[in-house]
Amino acid sequence: xxxxxxxxxxxxxxxxxxxxxxxxxxxxxxxGEESMVPEAExxxxxxxxxxxPPVWEHKIAYYMFAGGLAAGTAVLGAxxxxxxxxxxxxxxRLGSLGALVASIYYLVSDLGRPERFHHMLRVAKPTSPxxxxxxxxxxxxxxxxxxxxxxxxxxxxGRCGRPGS
Amino acid sequence: MTWNSLFGPLHDVAADAGHEDPPPxxxxxxxxxxxxxxxxxxVACKQWNSVPAxxxxxxxxxxxxxxxxxxxxxxxxxxxxxxxxxxxxxxxxDVLAEAAARAEPQTLGMPSxxxxxDGTGAETRTDFRWLMSSDVCKHxxxxxxxxxxxxxxxxxxxxxxVVVQQDICNGCGYxxxxxxxxxxxxxxxxxxxxxxxxxxxxLHDGLEPACAKxxxxxxxxxxxxxxLRERADQRLAALHERGVGSALLxxxxxxxxxxxxxxxxxxLDEPEVYGLPPxxxxxxxxxxxxxxxxxxxxxxxxxAAVGAFLGGRR
Numbered sequence: 001x002x003x004x005x006x007x008x009x010x011x012x013x014x015x016x017x018x019x020x021x022x023x024x025x026x027x028x029x030x031x032g033e034e035s036m037v038p039e040a041e042x043x044x045x046x047x048x049x050x051x052x053p054p055v056w057e058h059k060i061a062y063y064m065f066a067g068g069l070a071a072g073t074a075v076l077g078a079x080x081x082x083x084x085x086x087x088x089x090x091x092x093r094l095g096s097l098g099a100l101v102a103s104i105y106y107l108v109s110d111l112g113r114p115e116r117f118h119h120m121l122r123v124a125k126p127t128s129p130x131x132x133x134x135x136x137x138x139x140x141x142x143x144x145x146x147x148x149x150x151x152x153x154x155x156x157x158g159r160c161g162r163p164g165s
Numbered sequence: 166m167t168w169n170s171l172f173g174p175l176h177d178v179a180a181d182a183g184h185e186d187p188p189p190x191x192x193x194x195x196x197x198x199x200x201x202x203x204x205x206x207x208v209a210c211k212q213w214n215s216v217p218a219x220x221x222x223x224x225x226x227x228x229x230x231x232x233x234x235x236x237x238x239x240x241x242x243x244x245x246x247x248x249x250x251x252x253x254x255x256x257x258x259d260v261l262a263e264a265a266a267r268a269e270p271q272t273l274g275m276p277s278x279x280x281x282x283d284g285t286g287a288e289t290r291t292d293f294r295w296l297m298s299s300d301v302c303k304h305x306x307x308x309x310x311x312x313x314x315x316x317x318x319x320x321x322x323x324x325x326x327v328v329v330q331q332d333i334c335n336g337c338g339y340x341x342x343x344x345x346x347x348x349x350x351x352x353x354x355x356x357x358x359x360x361x362x363x364x365x366x367x368l369h370d371g372l373e374p375a376c377a378k379x380x381x382x383x384x385x386x387x388x389x390x391x392x393l394r395e396r397a398d399q400r401l402a403a404l405h406e407r408g409v410g411s412a413l414l415x416x417x418x419x420x421x422x423x424x425x426x427x428x429x430x431x432x433l434d435e436p437e438v439y440g441l442p443p444x445x446x447x448x449x450x451x452x453x454x455x456x457x458x459x460x461x462x463x464x465x466x467x468x469a470a471v472g473a474f475l476g477g478r479r
Contacts, residue, residue, distance in 0.1 A: 045437075046440075053341070054338065076473070079470060079474040110337050112336015114332070119334075120335065122262070125317075127312040127452050130337060
């Protein structure tokens with residue numbers, strides 16, 4: 001064990017780093033003000049991370065992107081519906097449905113126990129963004145997937161006032 | 166509907182969580198100044214709770230970190246004994262030196278022809294101290310893991326502790342990122358989040374948790390949190406009186422970022438040395454601000470969509 005590996009010992013500062021840091025500080029917003037305390041050094045137990053890394057991997061990033069895509073296309077679809085643009089409406093509806101299915105797939109398959117996905121619907125917790133997101137998805141999904149709604153509005157009220165659609 | 170407290174001191178955590186007429190809040194006071202690093206707590210915990218060795222064979226790999234071969238708390242390590250080797254500083258070293266000057270030679274039963282240090286002379290000896298500390302889930306007053314759990318698998322027990330219901334958890338992994346101490350983790354091959362339950366089953370039967378029961382020096386003390394806090398204050402005062410100025414209480418302050426921990430510690434050095442975060446804050450403190458910003462983002466999104474259609478040509 002080298003001395004710098006000892007827990008509790010601050011890693012000796014490399015002089016070159018110090019000069020870079022102080023130069024940067026002088027050039028920053030706090031011009032002319034010198035800090036009264038030394039720059040904080042990371043210390044931990046044998047240099048190990050204090051917190052756990054997230055267990056989420058690429059699937060959650062895909063879920064986020066697909067969910068955003070589904071929401072965006074749905075809003076465009078609603079706009080297309082209201083302004084009577086049939087081609088845009090069909091494209092955005094299909095895109096929204098596809099993105100929704102993909103986002104649900106990525107969300108569920110990332111779980112440690114995917115078969116228990118529905119346990120997310122036991123509770124609704126505003127302190128948990130994931131809980132709120134699940135409920136948004138649950139409220140948004142059925143109108144998207146419902147075949148009878150495919151030709152009506154993504155907002156679920158496309159038949160109000162547009163008999164020709 | 167009543168609102169739960171999200172931040173700050175809280176007198177009765179179980180009642181705040183909806184328990185009617187709950188028993189007193191229970192917790193741990195871990196006095197690391199008397200820990201001898203025997204790891205009986207680790208073993209007792211594993212045995213009682215049937216915690217597996219784990220995929221990384223925690224405890225069987227030699228990490229080379231002093232006597233510590235478990236490394237950190239995790240899904241398969243609910244009690245973790247840290248070993249820190251330090252050149253001794255301050256009054257704690259003086260106490261040792263005094264004792265060494267007074268002490269008669271002791272027979273340790275080891276085959277040796279000279280006493281340690283005799284061969285090189287007293288001036289080459291260095292003072293040295295060993296810090297040992299048994300870490301555990303803090304059972305926070307405002308628990309980040311519990312707040313973000315979207316299934317309700319994590320819940321506040323009537324004893325004010327935080328427990329994962331293993332038949333509910335679906336392994337979403339949100340609690341892993343929600344814990345400001347890096348305690349809870351998802352178990353490989355099992356898929357569910359795991360952590361200390363403060364032996365919820367034993368508490369129901371009026372027993373103390375396995376680790377506290379097994380601790381031979383009473384470094385791990387179990388009891389009502391209010392009584393433990395009082396005891397911790399007395400112990401800290403006693404140590405300061407004896408000149409151990411570096412002693413400090415960690416997790417005792419009810420005004421800290423998690424509203425005070427249900428399992429708190431007496432440490433002999435800064436928390437960072439033991440691998441503990443110096444100023445943990447429950448992420449839920451910023452939930453209101455986060456939702457306000459999410460609302461602003463949603464409004465901007467809606468405005469952009471409206472603008473796209475209003476500004477466009479047919």
